[in-house]
Amino acid sequence: MKQDHGTEFVRELMGDEGKDQWLLVNPRMLIGLVGTVACYGWAFLMLGTSAFVPSAAAAGTAAGGPHLCFVLGAMAALACTWAFSDFFSRRRRVQYALAFACTGAGAAGLWFALSGLWTLLSSVLLGAGFGLVYGLYGEFACLNFHVSIKTYVLGIFCCALAACAGLLFAGAEMGFFFALVFPVVAFAAYACVFAFFHLGRQPVVDRKTSDARNRVVWRSYLATATAGMAAGFGLGCLLSTESVHSGAYAVAEVLVVGTCAFLLVDACRKNRVNETITMRFFLPFAAVVAFPLMFAPPALKFVFAVLLLCGSLFPITCSLSAMCKHVALCDLSPIRAFSFGRLICLAGIAVGMALAFLGFSSAGMGGLTYETTSAAVVVVFMMLVIFSASFVMTEDNYPDEARIRRGADGEKDEDAGSAAKGGAPIRRLEAKDEDGAEPAVGEGAVARPGIFHIKCEIVARTYGLSNRQREVLGMLAKGRNADYITEKLIISSHTAKAHIYNIYQKTGVHSRQELMDLVEDTDVAAAGDMLQDILDDRT
Numbered sequence: 001m002k003q004d005h006g007t008e009f010v011r012e013l014m015g016d017e018g019k020d021q022w023l024l025v026n027p028r029m030l031i032g033l034v035g036t037v038a039c040y041g042w043a044f045l046m047l048g049t050s051a052f053v054p055s056a057a058a059a060g061t062a063a064g065g066p067h068l069c070f071v072l073g074a075m076a077a078l079a080c081t082w083a084f085s086d087f088f089s090r091r092r093r094v095q096y097a098l099a100f101a102c103t104g105a106g107a108a109g110l111w112f113a114l115s116g117l118w119t120l121l122s123s124v125l126l127g128a129g130f131g132l133v134y135g136l137y138g139e140f141a142c143l144n145f146h147v148s149i150k151t152y153v154l155g156i157f158c159c160a161l162a163a164c165a166g167l168l169f170a171g172a173e174m175g176f177f178f179a180l181v182f183p184v185v186a187f188a189a190y191a192c193v194f195a196f197f198h199l200g201r202q203p204v205v206d207r208k209t210s211d212a213r214n215r216v217v218w219r220s221y222l223a224t225a226t227a228g229m230a231a232g233f234g235l236g237c238l239l240s241t242e243s244v245h246s247g248a249y250a251v252a253e254v255l256v257v258g259t260c261a262f263l264l265v266d267a268c269r270k271n272r273v274n275e276t277i278t279m280r281f282f283l284p285f286a287a288v289v290a291f292p293l294m295f296a297p298p299a300l301k302f303v304f305a306v307l308l309l310c311g312s313l314f315p316i317t318c319s320l321s322a323m324c325k326h327v328a329l330c331d332l333s334p335i336r337a338f339s340f341g342r343l344i345c346l347a348g349i350a351v352g353m354a355l356a357f358l359g360f361s362s363a364g365m366g367g368l369t370y371e372t373t374s375a376a377v378v379v380v381f382m383m384l385v386i387f388s389a390s391f392v393m394t395e396d397n398y399p400d401e402a403r404i405r406r407g408a409d410g411e412k413d414e415d416a417g418s419a420a421k422g423g424a425p426i427r428r429l430e431a432k433d434e435d436g437a438e439p440a441v442g443e444g445a446v447a448r449p450g451i452f453h454i455k456c457e458i459v460a461r462t463y464g465l466s467n468r469q470r471e472v473l474g475m476l477a478k479g480r481n482a483d484y485i486t487e488k489l490i491i492s493s494h495t496a497k498a499h500i501y502n503i504y505q506k507t508g509v510h511s512r513q514e515l516m517d518l519v520e521d522t523d524v525a526a527a528g529d530m531l532q533d534i535l536d537d538r539t
Helices: 027-048 054-059 064-083 085-090 092-112 116-144 146-164 167-196 207-213 218-241 247-268 275-294 298-329 334-359 370-392 401-409 416-422 451-462 467-477 482-489 493-507 512-520 529-538
Strands: 008-011 022-025
Touching: 027 064, 027 116, 027 146, 027 167, 027 218, 064 085, 064 092, 064 116, 064 218, 064 334, 085 092, 085 207, 085 334, 092 116, 092 167, 116 146, 116 167, 116 298, 116 334, 146 247, 146 298, 167 247, 207 334, 218 247, 218 275, 218 298, 218 334, 218 370, 247 298, 275 298, 275 370, 298 334, 334 370, 451 467, 451 512, 451 529, 467 482, 467 493, 467 512, 482 493, 493 512
Parallel strands: none
Antiparallel strands: 008 022
């Protein structure tokens, strides 16, 4: 295949359907991917290890305080980003500077560790820095990866978790410096991404419009919080009973990376592990796996904790990809919607970790024995999971594309204001010709093309699009997605996504909304001779 605009083509070796397909990787996008991997690796190291707390890492123990404070700091940052989304959407440099300052102060405080209180405060600052930069990378993912967001999310998780395995070789003495590489790379990569993709000039969706378009229901957030609670409970159990440099950590690394790899292969092939099915199977699984923690000896608790952690990756990755896709599909404010969704997930992680640290403390709590406290928290955890299951398993939780589009088709008023008010996800450009007919793209030439099709043809000729890309352009400008294009043109999904990607590259846009705006803003009167050529070709 021909390379275009510095694009590199990577062969996809997933299944018979993908034998002749290609995954497209832009060099600039690759920098963003590296930064996103570093951002998630940063979170995984802080949540699952003591690498960022040198005093605890050197002693081979894990105190619950710094981990919980990190989560609380990240939650506070995401809550602020959500509450002031209009401000941060227009001033990404301010958010970046605040993230950098909080991260630097938190890392310095943890390194010097003057007191236990200072360690907790530094953990809060480090978590706040992560939460702020996490929101920025969430926006980047929503804007650029939404075509195959689930595949990207799972690939990022695989790479980030695999990179965390380097801690086993770094040792306790160098663990802090190894962990510090992740935020450094995350900040450096985002600085490049901000310049490459001109994020400072991205159109801003205000909070009121975004909230009106949002179709996520409360059950979705409850499912996300429950998945986070299971992950936090598994992590808390591991941190309370195992050393990061023990064989248990190595086993956990292999299993979690293997789980993400399995999900990645499934996403590339049949994509059978969807959001709703995942939650319906995960909740009973979580209760069954957690039950043996009441009786298992301390040396074997990590086995069930790892299983619980691996199981939680199914709904966590699904909910994350569903949220990012929903942001792109409904044209929401990426910073606002992503921050709130991840805030809910971190809230669940905080609850799960707090329960685990209380129950699996070796000294027991309040004069109670270890066996009593561990059994009590397992019962509480199972009750919370069962409570969640009674709501989550009743019907579909995530607003899938078909349901959203059915809602959009029911809208009578197609202007932007009514779309926002009614929650229509994508602005539709339905132009009619002089007789009121609606010519469809790819259904043959018409003698008098409507103004919409003339604009599409002007854009196609201006940017040198191929004949097939012109057909895809017309559908994209009407708000159609890759699935619709695949069905209409009778091509594979990967081919449709490749056409979409190439159109974005040639026209210099970064989202479907920008492409729709490009077509709508095209000045037909200024086309001159090109307009006459178009009319002659149509005759």
